[in-house]
Amino acid sequence: xxxxxxxxxxxxxxxxxxxxxxxxxxxxxxxxxxQTLLSSAAKTELEKSLILNSIGRKWELTFTTLVLxxxxxxxxxxxxxxxxxxxxxxxxxxxxxxxxxxxVSFEFRKxxxxxxxxxxxxxxxxxxxxxxxxxxxxxVGTFFTxxxxxxxxxxxVMWQHPLRGLEAAFNPFNVALGxxxxxxxxxxxxxxxxxxxxxxxxMMKNMEKRLRRAAFNNxxxxxxxxxxxxxKLVYMDGFAIDPISGEVVMESGKYLHNLxxxxxxxxxxxxxxxxxxxxxxxxxxxxxxxxxWFGGLGTVLVGLAIFFTAGFNSxxxxxxxxxxxxxxxxxxASSSRYTLTxxxxxxxxxxxxxxxxxxxxxxxxxxxxxTGEVSDFNAKEIY
Amino acid sequence: MIEQxxxxxxxxxxxxxxxxxxYHWLFVPLTLGLSFLLAFFETLYVKTGKEEWKRITKFxxxxxxxxxxxxxxxxIILEFxxxxxxxxxxxxxxxxxxxxxxxxxxxxxxxxxxxxAVMLFGWERVSKKTHLFSTWMVAVGSNFSALWILVANGWMxxxxxxxxxxxxxxxxxxxxxxxxxxxxxxxxFTHATSSxxxxxxxxxxxxxxxxxxxxxxxxxxxxxxxxxxxxxxxASAFVIFTGDEAAYTNARVQPMKLAAFEGLYDGELNAGxxxxxxxxxxxxxxxxxxxxxFEVKIPGLLSLxxxxxxxxxxxxxxxxxxxxxxxxxxxVDKKIAQGRIAVELxxxxxxxxxxxxxxxxxxxxxxxxxxxxxxxxGYLKTPEEAAPPVALTFYSFHIMxxxxxxxxxxxxxxxxxxxxxxxSKKRWLLWLGLLSVPLAYVASQAGWIVAEVGRxxxxxxxxxxxxxxxxxxxxxxxxxxFFLFLALFTILLVAEIKIMFKQIQIGPDFSxxxxxx
Numbered sequence: 049x050x051x052x053x054x055x056x057x058x059x060x061x062x063x064x065x066x067x068x069x070x071x072x073x074x075x076x077x078x079x080x081x082x083q084t085l086l087s088s089a090a091k092t093e094l095e096k097s098l099i100l101n102s103i104g105r106k107w108e109l110t111f112t113t114l115v116l117x118x119x120x121x122x123x124x125x126x127x128x129x130x131x132x133x134x135x136x137x138x139x140x141x142x143x144x145x146x147x148x149x150x151x152v153s154f155e156f157r158k159x160x161x162x163x164x165x166x167x168x169x170x171x172x173x174x175x176x177x178x179x180x181x182x183x184x185x186x187x188v189g190t191f192f193t194x195x196x197x198x199x200x201x202x203x204x205v206m207w208q209h210p211l212r213g214l215e216a217a218f219n220p221f222n223v224a225l226g227x228x229x230x231x232x233x234x235x236x237x238x239x240x241x242x243x244x245x246x247x248x249x250x251m252m253k254n255m256e257k258r259l260r261r262a263a264f265n266n267x268x269x270x271x272x273x274x275x276x277x278x279x280k281l282v283y284m285d286g287f288a289i290d291p292i293s294g295e296v297v298m299e300s301g302k303y304l305h306n307l308x309x310x311x312x313x314x315x316x317x318x319x320x321x322x323x324x325x326x327x328x329x330x331x332x333x334x335x336x337x338x339x340x341w342f343g344g345l346g347t348v349l350v351g352l353a354i355f356f357t358a359g360f361n362s363x364x365x366x367x368x369x370x371x372x373x374x375x376x377x378x379x380x381a382s383s384s385r386y387t388l389t390x391x392x393x394x395x396x397x398x399x400x401x402x403x404x405x406x407x408x409x410x411x412x413x414x415x416x417x418x419t420g421e422v423s424d425f426n427a428k429e430i431y
Numbered sequence: 432m433i434e435q436x437x438x439x440x441x442x443x444x445x446x447x448x449x450x451x452x453x454y455h456w457l458f459v460p461l462t463l464g465l466s467f468l469l470a471f472f473e474t475l476y477v478k479t480g481k482e483e484w485k486r487i488t489k490f491x492x493x494x495x496x497x498x499x500x501x502x503x504x505x506x507i508i509l510e511f512x513x514x515x516x517x518x519x520x521x522x523x524x525x526x527x528x529x530x531x532x533x534x535x536x537x538x539x540x541x542x543x544x545x546x547x548a549v550m551l552f553g554w555e556r557v558s559k560k561t562h563l564f565s566t567w568m569v570a571v572g573s574n575f576s577a578l579w580i581l582v583a584n585g586w587m588x589x590x591x592x593x594x595x596x597x598x599x600x601x602x603x604x605x606x607x608x609x610x611x612x613x614x615x616x617x618x619x620f621t622h623a624t625s626s627x628x629x630x631x632x633x634x635x636x637x638x639x640x641x642x643x644x645x646x647x648x649x650x651x652x653x654x655x656x657x658x659x660x661x662x663x664x665x666a667s668a669f670v671i672f673t674g675d676e677a678a679y680t681n682a683r684v685q686p687m688k689l690a691a692f693e694g695l696y697d698g699e700l701n702a703g704x705x706x707x708x709x710x711x712x713x714x715x716x717x718x719x720x721x722x723x724x725f726e727v728k729i730p731g732l733l734s735l736x737x738x739x740x741x742x743x744x745x746x747x748x749x750x751x752x753x754x755x756x757x758x759x760x761x762x763v764d765k766k767i768a769q770g771r772i773a774v775e776l777x778x779x780x781x782x783x784x785x786x787x788x789x790x791x792x793x794x795x796x797x798x799x800x801x802x803x804x805x806x807x808x809g810y811l812k813t814p815e816e817a818a819p820p821v822a823l824t825f826y827s828f829h830i831m832x833x834x835x836x837x838x839x840x841x842x843x844x845x846x847x848x849x850x851x852x853x854x855s856k857k858r859w860l861l862w863l864g865l866l867s868v869p870l871a872y873v874a875s876q877a878g879w880i881v882a883e884v885g886r887x888x889x890x891x892x893x894x895x896x897x898x899x900x901x902x903x904x905x906x907x908x909x910x911x912x913f914f915l916f917l918a919l920f921t922i923l924l925v926a927e928i929k930i931m932f933k934q935i936q937i938g939p940d941f942s943x944x945x946x947x948x
Contacts, residue, residue, distance in 0.1 A: 105552055108544035111503065116536030118510055123533035126525020133511060134518025134902035141912055144511055145919070151504035152923055155497055161933035163926035201781055202600050203522050204903055212908070383526045384596070384603040394534050401541045408545050408565075411557050421555075 050392040058388035059378045062124035063359045065395055069117045071351025074229065075344040076110035077181055079103045081237025081266075083150070084177035084230070086170060089238065089258050097158075097422040097430065098255075100173075102244045103237065104154040104431040105412065109405065111151060123391050127203060127381035128366050135197045135205040136190070136213025139183055146172075146180030154431045181233050185226025186216040191358040192303060193221050194287060194369035208370045221280050224273040231270025232324070236347060238263035239331050239340035246416035263339065264332035267324070281357075282307075287367035287375055296364055296372040306361045313356040320349030441901050443909040444516040447916065449883070451508045453876055454920045458502035458927075460875050463577055463624055464631020464666070465495045466570035469550075471658055473566045477559055482945050487651050488566075489554075490939035491635065494931060496551055501927045505920060516909060520890055520900035527593050527604045528583055531611075535579035542572025577627075578620050585616030587891050588882070589684040595803055597780055597796055602894070615684060618677045619882075625669035626878060629838055630871040632663025636845055637868035638935055640861040648938055649855060656864075657849050660842045667839035674835065675736065682737035682745070685892060688885035690748045691819045692828035693733060696722045698746040698755065703728035704736065707829065710822040716752050716815050748821070752814045763814040770809025773802035807894040819887040827880035834874035841867050 053061065082103035090096040122129040133140050149172035156162045157169035195216070196208035209215045216222045238259045247256040286302020289295070299305070307314040323346030331339035359365035364375035382388065422430050469492055476484035510532060513521050521528075549557060549565035557565070586592075592609030593602045604610065636659050639652035681689040689695075694710055695702065708726035734743045744758050754762025776799035783792035811817060841863060848854040854861070886892060890900040 101552075105548045108503070108547060109541075111507070112536065112540040112544040115507060115510060115540060116533070118514075119529070119533040119536040122510075122514070122521065122525055123529030126529050127522055129514045129525060129529070130518035130522035130902075133514025134516070134521070134904070137515055137902075137904060137908060140511060140515060141915075144508055145915070147507055148504045148919065148923075151507070152500045152926070155500035156926055156930060159497070159930045159933070160937075161929040163922070163929050201785075202519075204519055206903055212904075383529065386607075387526045387530055387604045390604065390607040391530055391533060394530070394537060397537050401537060405541065405545050408549055411561065412549060412553055415556060 050389045053389070053392075055382075055385045055388070056379065058385060058392065059124075059382045060360070061392060062120075062382065062388055063355070063365075063378045065398070066117070066120050066124060067352050067355035067359070068348075069113060069120055070355055071348040073110065073113040073117055074232075074351040075236065075347045076106070076113050077229070077233040078236035078240040078340070078344070079107045079110045080150075080177035080181050081230075081233030081235065082177075082241060083173035083237070084234055085237050085241070085259075085262060086173065089241075089255065089262055091255070091258075094419060094422070095255050098245055098417060098419065099241060100154060100157070100431045101422045102241055102417050106240075107150070107154055111147065114147065124383055124388060125376070125378065125381040126383055128376050130203070131197065131199065131205045131376060131381075132187075132195075132366060135207040136187065136195060136216065137207070138211060139187055139213030139216055142214070143180055143183045143187070146176040146183075150176035150180070158431060177233065178230055181230045182223075182226035183217060185229040186219070186222040187213075188354070189219065189222030189225040190216050191354075191365050191367075192281065192284070192286065193219050194367040194375075196370040197368050197374060198371040199368075199374040221277060221284070224276045224280075228270045228273040228277060231266045231273070232347065234266040235263050235270070235324075235328055236340065236343050238266065239327060239343045242331060243337045243340045244413060244417055246418040249419060252419070260332050263343075264328050267328045287364050287372070289362040289364060289377060289379075291362055296367065296375045298372070302363065303357055306357045306363060307353075309361050310356060313353045313360070316349045316356070317353035320346045320351075320353060322346070323349065439906040440904055440909055441898050443906050443913055444901055444904075445897060447516060447909060447913045448509075448512060450913065451505065451512060451916055451920070452879065452883070454916075454924065455502065455505040455509055456876060456879055457872065457924070458498050458505065459577070460623075460627035460630040460872075461498050461634055462495070462502050462573050463627035464629070464662075465491060465498070465634065466566075466573045467628065468631060468635055468659060468662060469495060470563075470567045470570045471662065472655075473563050475658075477563050483651070483941075484654075486939050486941050486944070487655060490651070491655070492551065493934055494638075496547075497927060497930055497934065499547065501923055504923065508916065515912075516902050516904070517890070517900050518902040520895065523601045523895060523900070524593075524891060525601075527586060527590075527602060527610060530604065530607070531579045531583040531586075535576050539572050539576035539579060542568050542575065546572065574624055577624050581619040581623055582611055582613070582616040584882075585613050585619045586610055588619070588886060589613055589615035589680075590891050590894055595806070597777060597799060597803075598784070600777065600781070614680050618673055618680050621669065622673040622677050623878075625666045625673055626835070626875060628666035629663055629670055629835075630875050632659040632666060632842065633838060633864075633867050633871040635659035636663065636842070636864045637866075640864035641935070642938070643855050644858065644861050644865070646855075648941070651939055651941075653849055653854065656845050656854070660846045660849065664839055664842040664846065667835075667842060670835055671839075674832070678736050679739060685886070686746050687748065687751050687818060688824070688881075689737060690746060690751060691821050691824040691885055692881055693745075694722050694726075694821055694825045695733070695745065695747040696749050698744060698750040698758070700734070700744050701731045701742045702733040702737070702745040703730045704732035705825075705829070708825075710825055712822060714821075716748050716818055748818050752817060763808065763811070763817040766805045766808040767811050767814060769802050770805040770807060770811070772809075773799060773806040774809035776802060777806070807889070807891075807896060807899075810896050810899050811888070816888055819885050824881055824885045827877040827884070831874050831877040831881060834870055834877075838867065838871065838874075 082099055086096060086099055090099050153169040153172045157166045198206045241259050282304045285298045285300050288297055288299035288302050290297050323342045327339040327343030327346060330336040359378050364377040366376040368374040469488060472484055472488040476488055546565040546568040550569050553562050553565060591613050592604060592606035594605045596603045635655050639655045642648045642652040693705055706727045706729055709724040711721055711724050714720040714722050731741060733745055735741050737745050746760055750760050752763045754760055754765060776795050780792055780795035780799055783795055844860055845864060848857050848860060888896045890897050
């Protein structure tokens with residue numbers, strides 16, 4: 049089945065797979081968004097408990113999706129994995145740190161004798177949701193703004209900036225993308241909580257109001273950053289692979305050209321934004337609990353548009369501004385045809401995996417999370 | 432590439448991998464084994480319908496969850512460390528090594544992640560049977576994860592199913608099934624998982640023994656001991672069987688590792704197995720010092736275990752380094768000479784390609800193919816470098832084997848006294864059970880030291896030395912992250928142990944049990 053595809057088709061297939069996983073991760077950052085809402089959306093210990101127990105049942109999905117995103121990039125585009133992780137060292141280390149501390153925080157926060165006390169674990173969760181997501185956004189931003197590196201004859205990376213990746217966080221475009229993702233995650237987090245928590249009791253009405261407002265307000269705050277990113281994306285010079293010589297050159301309006309050359313990507317972007325806005329509006333101005341599905345799907349579509357623009361239409365997805373011809377594209381950074389074919393068969397399991405995740409998500413969340421469930425009576429089994 | 436070698440950076444990167452892998456492995460074996468024990472306990476609950484089993488399941492599940500969280504936290508660093516500290520490795524073998532990692536994500540991690548939440552929070556949300564299914568899926572998922580990562584590790588010990596691509600200067604996969612079903616991968620997976628079942632069983636036995644010593648929850652403790660001892664005993668049989676298999680494969684594919692963990696310098700016919708010994712630290716390959724200050728050997732046993740042939744020849748470190756023409760062993764000195772030619776020809780080939788000189792390129796490539804099997808050796812400086820640290824490998828191996836043989840006896844004793852219902856009175860045995868918990872961790876860590884230190888100086892056996900596999904980073908950067916991880920993981924470990932002890936002290940919750948029980 050995949051054996052008949054040639055190398056270029058496989059490389060494109062794998063960029064699509066990687067894009068899907070990356071975009072699903074962006075949707076699942078509602079967990080991180082929820083973590084940062086803890087201090088503002090919850091006024092009592094009970095409310096805090098509700099938020100943490102609600103997102104606490106999903107955090108591993110987000111975490112695992114990030115790990116799979118890394119694993120898929122490793123398997124399909126190992127040269128990117130080697131160049132980016134070994135080159136942009138500090139930005140990845142910083143991101144990883146925030147995920148390490150996140151992983152223990154749900155489980156440890158409320159347990160007696162936990163050494164650091166609940167506030168520190170809440171701080172860990174906040175760092176993960178803020179700094180972690182901001183830096184991931186900045187790292188994705190370098191897909192468009194480029195990094196400073198050179199590859200030698202044996203593809204060993206020589207990074208040309210002393211901050212080793214953290215410099216990405218000083219570029220306005222990258223920062224704006226990062227900040228937008230942080231506020232988007234908060235908005236998604238609020239929409240997810242609206243969907244997941246039982247607000248029928250009178251005591252819950254205030255929290256519901258706060259969350260519905262948070263879903264809206266955070267997107268409003270994030271919007272200027274998104275507009276800046278989009279405006280810049282359309283105007284900026286982009287990295288392009290010259291189809292004849294194969295050399296990488298700068299091309300003005302490259303990413304606009306990509307969107308116009310790939311109407312599907314443009315369509316995904318616009319449809320995605322409309323869906324996100326629709327989700328946020330219904331969350332704020334109706335009683336709907338389904339906003340997260342619109343916001344989530346919209347986020348996935350926007351993510352796909354971003355990844356497609358970065359990697360397709362003769363565009364190097366991990367460009368080097370220092371040495372244009374060290375730039376990585378899906379064509380020069382990929383695994384061999386054999387490996388991509390074998391991996392494609394393995395990837396056939398993905399729809400099945402998505403299926404059981406969706407089914408058990410539904411089973412678990414048929415009944416909304418109630419105050420009774422997180423009260424002290426059940427204290428041993430909650431976060 | 433070789434001019435840029437910076438050994439200090441390599442050593443910090445190795446230290447960091449050792450640190451993070453050992454921390455991670457503090458939590459993984461308990462996850463692998465306890466997940467199955469949870470499934471057994473819960474199956475008993477569903478089969479008998481007795482509330483008591485549910486409470487027992489829930490108690491162990493609580494401990495499982497605490498351990499699981501920190502296992503996840505320490506695990507993510509390992510995956511990305513291949514990129515951050517070992518980027519040349521990631522590029523040179525990513526074509527092969529990346530696949531099992533991605534497969535691990537797809538097949539294993541999502542099973543764990545999805546069903547962990549159902550298992551922990553789904554008692555009132557899904558049916559009894561669905562819940563039981565979820566608990567089983569957590570066990571299956573965890574062990575699937577072990578399968579894929581050990582396939583990846585097995586490939587590093589015994590690289591099969593691949594070819595070298597001179598244009599890209601990297602190794603590429605040629606046969607996925609050979610990688611997946613490599614004998615080393617199978618033996619790694621079975622040995623690591625069965626020994627993890629052993630560790631988890633000892634954990635349950637040890638904690639239960641503590642309850643018996645404290646005269647608390649004695650009924651739960653006895654029931655847990657019986658289930659865990661049966662599981663532990665079965666696992667022990669597998670541990671011994673797969674351990675024997677591992678030694679046999681080692682003799683085939685990593686004879687240097689075998690020689691190192693036996694402290695065998697000069698190969699012998701009818702070689703004996705060292706039962707116990709003290710390594711002479713001044714001994715170096717090629718000199719005339721005695722390898723041991725003291726040793727007790729079981730005659731002929733090593734030949735039997737390594738080759739399954741009494742009286743057969745087992746090569747020692749000296750034979751492998753300097754060669755042994757009588758037994759047809761090519762020395763590392765010769766391999767280095769051939770490897771250096773391969774390195775030079777590869778460079779000639781690449782230059783000729785750059786200059787579009789097809790003829791010269793083809794000639795260099797044809798010649799390169801004669802030497803390419805020794806390419807990795809071309810990066811070694813001296814033949815002696817090919818030997819791993821002997822003392823560490825030797826002691827780790829012997830500690831592992833001695834403890835691994837002791838554990839089944841402990842399970843047997845517990846089973847015997849549990850059935851004769853006198854276990855509460857055997858305080859010495861209860862103490863032994865409690866003490867064996869840290870010993871299980873020691874044995875488990877020692878096993879990995881044998882596997883990984885014994886593979887030195889190679890990242891991938893005979894193909895890629897650690898000095899070439901590294902990233903282009905300063906020693907300072909890796910040193911900094913080493914101490915960052917050390918501090919962070921140590922704090923989290925202390926927190927984890929404190930929480931664990933507290934939860935054990937609090938004990939299971941048997942409040943509001945139905946009358947008939």
